[in-house]
Amino acid sequence: MLGKKTMDHTAASGSVIFLENVYKKYGREDQAPALAGVSLKVRKGEFVFVTGRSGSGKTTLIRLLTRELKADQGEVRVLDMDLTRLRRSGVTALRRRLGIVFQDFRLLQDRTVYENVALALRALGTPGNQIKGRAEEVLAEVGLSDKKDAMPGQLSGGEQQKAALARALSGHPEIILADEPTGNLDQDSAREIMALLYKVYREGTTVLVVTHNREIVKRMQMRVITMEGGLVVSDLEKAPGGKG
Amino acid sequence: MWSATWKRLPAERGESMGNAVKGGFSHLFRNRWYSLASILTVSVCIFLFGMFYTILADLQETLAAAREEVSVVVFFEEGTTEEEILAFKGRLEKRQEVAGVLYTSAEEAWAGFSQSYLGDGGESFKTNPLKDSASLQIRMEDLGAQGDLVAYLENQSMVRSVRYSRAAAETLFGAGNLLTMSAAGVVGILLAVSAFLISMTITVGIVSRKEEIEILKYIGASDFFVCGPYVTEGLLIGLIGALLPLGAVWYIYDRAVLYIGQNYTLVYSLMRFLPAETLFRTLVPVSLGLGMGIGLLGSLLTVRKHLKV
Numbered sequence: 001m002l003g004k005k006t007m008d009h010t011a012a013s014g015s016v017i018f019l020e021n022v023y024k025k026y027g028r029e030d031q032a033p034a035l036a037g038v039s040l041k042v043r044k045g046e047f048v049f050v051t052g053r054s055g056s057g058k059t060t061l062i063r064l065l066t067r068e069l070k071a072d073q074g075e076v077r078v079l080d081m082d083l084t085r086l087r088r089s090g091v092t093a094l095r096r097r098l099g100i101v102f103q104d105f106r107l108l109q110d111r112t113v114y115e116n117v118a119l120a121l122r123a124l125g126t127p128g129n130q131i132k133g134r135a136e137e138v139l140a141e142v143g144l145s146d147k148k149d150a151m152p153g154q155l156s157g158g159e160q161q162k163a164a165l166a167r168a169l170s171g172h173p174e175i176i177l178a179d180e181p182t183g184n185l186d187q188d189s190a191r192e193i194m195a196l197l198y199k200v201y202r203e204g205t206t207v208l209v210v211t212h213n214r215e216i217v218k219r220m221q222m223r224v225i226t227m228e229g230g231l232v233v234s235d236l237e238k239a240p241g242g243k244g
Numbered sequence: 245m246w247s248a249t250w251k252r253l254p255a256e257r258g259e260s261m262g263n264a265v266k267g268g269f270s271h272l273f274r275n276r277w278y279s280l281a282s283i284l285t286v287s288v289c290i291f292l293f294g295m296f297y298t299i300l301a302d303l304q305e306t307l308a309a310a311r312e313e314v315s316v317v318v319f320f321e322e323g324t325t326e327e328e329i330l331a332f333k334g335r336l337e338k339r340q341e342v343a344g345v346l347y348t349s350a351e352e353a354w355a356g357f358s359q360s361y362l363g364d365g366g367e368s369f370k371t372n373p374l375k376d377s378a379s380l381q382i383r384m385e386d387l388g389a390q391g392d393l394v395a396y397l398e399n400q401s402m403v404r405s406v407r408y409s410r411a412a413a414e415t416l417f418g419a420g421n422l423l424t425m426s427a428a429g430v431v432g433i434l435l436a437v438s439a440f441l442i443s444m445t446i447t448v449g450i451v452s453r454k455e456e457i458e459i460l461k462y463i464g465a466s467d468f469f470v471c472g473p474y475v476t477e478g479l480l481i482g483l484i485g486a487l488l489p490l491g492a493v494w495y496i497y498d499r500a501v502l503y504i505g506q507n508y509t510l511v512y513s514l515m516r517f518l519p520a521e522t523l524f525r526t527l528v529p530v531s532l533g534l535g536m537g538i539g540l541l542g543s544l545l546t547v548r549k550h551l552k553v
Contacts, residue, residue: 066462088467096464106459122263123465171464 015077016175016206017042017065022074024060024230034060036230037074042208047201049217050210052227058210061227062179065208066100067091079174096124099168099205103180105160107152113163114139114148117170124171134170142166142196158189165196175206182213190216263469268476271453278448279481285441286485286538289434290531294493297530298523300427305516307420316382316394317407324402326378332402333380341389346381353377376404387420435538443542457550467551474547475540482539486531493527494520 019040025033035057042048050058063069064076067083076083081094107116117135126134139148142162152160161181168176178197182190194209194216201207211217217224226234272279320329326349333345348356354377384390390408397406460470497520505512 068462092464092466094464095462098464100462106455106462108456108459119460120463123460123463123469125466128262167463 014043015041016044016079017208018075018077019061019064020075022064022076023072024057024064024069025072033072033230035064035071038227038230038232039074040225040232040235042206045201045204045206047198047207047220047222048209049220049222049224050208050227051212051214051217051224052233053212056227057230058212058227059179060230062177062208062210065177066098067094096171097174099165099171099173099176101161101164101168101176101178101181103183105152105157105164105184107160107163107167109152112149112151113144113155113166116152116163117167120167120170126171135166138166138170139163141169156189157185158192161185161189161193162196165193169200173205175208176200178207178209178211180211181209182211182216187215194220261472264472264476267473268480271473271477272480275448279477282441282444282481283485283488285437286482286535287488289437289538290486290535291489291492293431293434293534294489294527294531295496296427296430297527298493298497298518300423301523301526302515302517303423304420305518306514307423309516314384314387315408316384316390316397318380318382318397319404319407320376320378320402321404322376324378328402329378329380332400336380336382339393341384341386341393343383343385345383348379348381350375350378353379435534439538439542439545441542443546447546454550461551470551471544471547475543478539478541478543479536480539482535482537482542483532485539486535490524490528490531494524497523 017040019038022035022038023033024035025031038057038061050061052058060069064071064083065078067078067086071084074084078094079097081090083094086094107113108119111119114135117139118131121131121134122128136145136148139145142165144159144162144166147155147159147163152163155163161184165181176197181193181197185193190213197207197209198220221238223238224234224236225232226236330347333347336342336345382393384393394406394408397403457470501517504515504517
C-alpha cells in the first residue's frame with residue numbers, strides 16, 4: 001500500500017483543504033495580488049488538478065498549503081489546522097502529514113536513492129529498526145528497488161521523480177501536494193508518475209496536483225480547478241473533452 | 245494528531261540525537277578545509293587567551309604579594325592596655341576594606357628586634373625598651389579605601405601614630421584596575437573574533453547544504469533534527485580548537501619561567517610565578533568552556549537564520 005490512512009482529521013466542513021476568500025500579495029502595494037479572494041474545498045480522498053497559466057496563482061496556492069507562505073487575508077485550513085494561526089512547531093506537525101512533490105525533484109544529489117528516502121524517515125522520527133523496511137517497501141512500490149543504490153544523477157528524470165514520490169510517501173501522508181510533478185518529464189515518464197499518483201489516490205490518499213499539462217488533465221478525467229489572475233475561474237467535477 | 249505527534253517524541257529524540265552526533269562528525273569531515281581553518285582560528289584565540297591569562301595570573305599574584313607588604317601599622321598611646329588594643333583589633337576586622345589584622349605585643353616587638361639586631365646582647369636589658377610599641381598591622385582588602393581607613397584611625401584617641409604608604413597603595417590599586425580592565429577587553433575581543441569566524445565557517449557549510457535544509461523542513465523535520473548536526477559541528481570545532489593550544493601554552497610558560505629565572509634574575513626576584521599546574525587547574529576548564537561556548541554560539545546564531553522555510 002502506497003499511502004496509508006490513519007485517522008480522520010477532516011474539518012467540520014468535511015474538507016481536508018479549505019480556503020475562504022484568501023488574499024496574498026507580494027512586494028509593493030500597487031502590484032496585483034497573487035491570490036485575489038480564492039475560495040475552494042477539497043474533500044478527503046479526492047483527486048484534484050489545479051491548472052492555469054503561469055502567474056495565475058497556482059504555485060502561491062501550494063506555498064500557502066505547505067505554510068511556506070502565510071495568507072494576508074482569509075481562512076486557510078489544512079487537515080483541520082488553521083494555517084493563518086499556526087506556530088513553527090505546528091508547521092512541522094502539518095508537513096509531517098503532507099507529502100510534497102516538486103517539479104525539480106529536490107533529491108539530495110550526494111546521497112543514494114535509498115539514503116534520500118531513509119533520511120526523510122529519520123527526519124520524521126521513524127524508529128531506526130523500521131527505516132530500512134519502510135524505505136525498501138516504498139521504493140518497491142514505485143518500482144525503484146533495483147535502483148536504490150544509484151545516485152540521483154545516474155537516474156532519468158522519470159526515475160528521479162519516482163524517487164521523490166517514494167520519499168513523499170514514506171511517512172504515510174494524508175495529502176499529497178504535487179507542484180508540476182511532470183513539468184520536467186517526457187510524456188511516457190509523465191504518464192508513469194500520474195499512474196502512481198492515481199494509485200495513491202485509489203488507496204485513499206487525497207491528491208492535489210498543480211499542472212499546466214492539459215493532455216494529462218484531459219486523460220485523467222478528475223476534478224479540475226482552473227485559476228486565472230489569482231482567482232478560481234472554474235471548478236469542474238471532470239475535465240471537459242476527455243475520453244470519459 | 246497532536247497526541248499522536250507527542251507520543252512519537254521519545255523515540256524521535258533518540259533518533260534526532262543520533263542524527264546530530266553522526267551528522268556533526270560528517271559535516272566536520274565534509275567541510276574539512278573550512279573546519280581546519282575554524283579549528284586553527286579558535287586555537288589561535290585560545291592560545292592568545294591562555295598566554296594572556298598566564299601573564300595576568302602571575303601579575304595578579306605579584307600584586308597580591310605586594311599588597312601583603314603594603315599595610316597600615318598603628319601604634320598606641322602610652323598606657324593603652326592590651327585588652328583595649330585587642331578590642332580595637334576586633335572592631336577593625338569587621339570593616340569591609342580590611343583583609344586582616346595582626347597584633348604584635350610590646351614583648352614580641354622587642355623579642356623580634358633584639359633577635360634580629362642584638363643577638364645575645366639583648367639579654368642585658370632589664371626592662372623592655374619598646375614597652376609602648378604594641379602595634380596592629382592592617383592588611384587592606386581594598387587598597388582604594390586606604391585613605392579613609394587612615395583618617396578613621398587617626399581620629400581614635402588611643403592611636404599615637406599611623407604608618408602607611410599612600411604612593412604604594414595608589415600605584416598598586418591603579419595597576420590592579422588596569423590589569424582587570426585590559427584582561428576583560430582583550431578576552432572580549434578574542435571571543436568575539438572566534439565566534440564570528442566559527443559563524444562564517446558554519447555559514448559556508450550551511451550555504452552548501454541550504455537545499456538539504458529546505459528539503460528537510462518541507463518533509464517535516466524538526467528544528468532540532470535540522471540544527472543538531474550544525475550545532476555538534478560548532479561544538480567539535482570549539483572543543484578541538486581549545487584542546488590543541490593548551491599543550492603549547494604549558495610548554496611555552498614552563499620554558500619562559502625557566503628562561504627568565506636563568507637570564508633575568510632581577511625580574512625573577514620581583515615577580516611571583518605560579519606553578520603551571522596551578523594555572524592549568526583554571527585554564528583547562530575555562531578554555532574548553534570558552535571553545536565550546538563560542539562554537540555553540542557561532543553555530544546557533546548562524547543556523548537559526550536558515551530555518552524559516
